[in-house]
Amino acid sequence: MNELIVIAVVLATLSLAYLWVYPTYAGRNVTLMSYMDIGATFIPAGVAALLFWQSDPVFNFFGLELNWFFYSILAYVVIEIPVFILYVKARGLWPEYKAIFSSNSSNEYGWGASAKNVEKSLSEDKWNGLRTKGALRFLIWGSNITLLGGTVLLSTTPESTAVFYLPIHILLIFVFWFLLRKSVRLVADAPEKALDERLLELRNRSYLWAYMWLAAIAYLVATSVLIWAVWMDFNTTEDLWFYPVEISWGQINALFWLIAGYTFALPSMALASYKLKYDMVD
Amino acid sequence: MLHSIYAIFMSRKPKEQLEKVGIAVEFFREKAGLGRKELADLVNVHYQTIGYIERGEYAPSLILALKLANALEVEVEQLFWLEENQ
Numbered sequence: 001m002n003e004l005i006v007i008a009v010v011l012a013t014l015s016l017a018y019l020w021v022y023p024t025y026a027g028r029n030v031t032l033m034s035y036m037d038i039g040a041t042f043i044p045a046g047v048a049a050l051l052f053w054q055s056d057p058v059f060n061f062f063g064l065e066l067n068w069f070f071y072s073i074l075a076y077v078v079i080e081i082p083v084f085i086l087y088v089k090a091r092g093l094w095p096e097y098k099a100i101f102s103s104n105s106s107n108e109y110g111w112g113a114s115a116k117n118v119e120k121s122l123s124e125d126k127w128n129g130l131r132t133k134g135a136l137r138f139l140i141w142g143s144n145i146t147l148l149g150g151t152v153l154l155s156t157t158p159e160s161t162a163v164f165y166l167p168i169h170i171l172l173i174f175v176f177w178f179l180l181r182k183s184v185r186l187v188a189d190a191p192e193k194a195l196d197e198r199l200l201e202l203r204n205r206s207y208l209w210a211y212m213w214l215a216a217i218a219y220l221v222a223t224s225v226l227i228w229a230v231w232m233d234f235n236t237t238e239d240l241w242f243y244p245v246e247i248s249w250g251q252i253n254a255l256f257w258l259i260a261g262y263t264f265a266l267p268s269m270a271l272a273s274y275k276l277k278y279d280m281v282d
Numbered sequence: 283m284l285h286s287i288y289a290i291f292m293s294r295k296p297k298e299q300l301e302k303v304g305i306a307v308e309f310f311r312e313k314a315g316l317g318r319k320e321l322a323d324l325v326n327v328h329y330q331t332i333g334y335i336e337r338g339e340y341a342p343s344l345i346l347a348l349k350l351a352n353a354l355e356v357e358v359e360q361l362f363w364l365e366e367n368q
Contacts, residue, residue: 122328195328196326196327196328196331197327197331197342197343197346198327198328198330198331198334198340198342199328199331280339282330
């Protein structure tokens, strides 16, 4: 019975996605459609979380026993395959998909931004409100507070609270990532083809900054683990070689979204900081 | 420790090189009756890049300098030159 509920949610999500959202908002932009699809994959999991988090029943997937999370993801992926093939075939989108994976794709598609989208973004003024000094500062601080604060919140609150905050946390990460990308006109995620030599230099510099930030964060995390291990040694009479670590589902999520969030947003965040530091605001 | 890491990674490099280069792109662009956007389209760059070059905040590559000279129908030395004290 529980399996049928999840399958019904999957079918409803797929109907909405393929009959309304993708044709209306993505059109022939398969990159955008892919992002939307990744988001849609987690909708049944989110609904299943609300329904089955507490009771945690066993789901049967052709003899395989799974929990609600893996069952809803697997059910979505399996049911989606024929729907996806039919949709792409019916709309003649194969050339666009092939282009993403072709050998020339690094020149055509950057980190989730196509040359066409970047060129469009470079000439639009619709999002200029996000390109002021104040807005850039707000976006940098906001995304960092969301990522770090959300991680602390998810790690420290009880599971029952974490399950409600998790979708909000994920949504906030994506909203800040979207706004950050708009604020730097997609330059940080752009393919080479779409940029002139100055913008290319700017993009490459932002990656250098992003790498340095990431290196600093990784170094701090590694140092903290080392300090924690030494501290554990001082607080016990035994000579510890293995360290017991207990980690909850909420903490795993917190860690995953911390890394994923910074992976997505760091290049744009670094570019926004670089522009602020060197007074290069549009 | 944190402030040391910040100081090492984020220290600002002095903008010396560009200050000693003479730039006359804006003069010849206006003389040619072109806007920044029009000149940018001619040399295939973003219009802001023209602004950065004109203000001396970005040193173009040799290829872009030659393209600019070509588009403005002047010699490249008329657009960019080394100042006397170098």
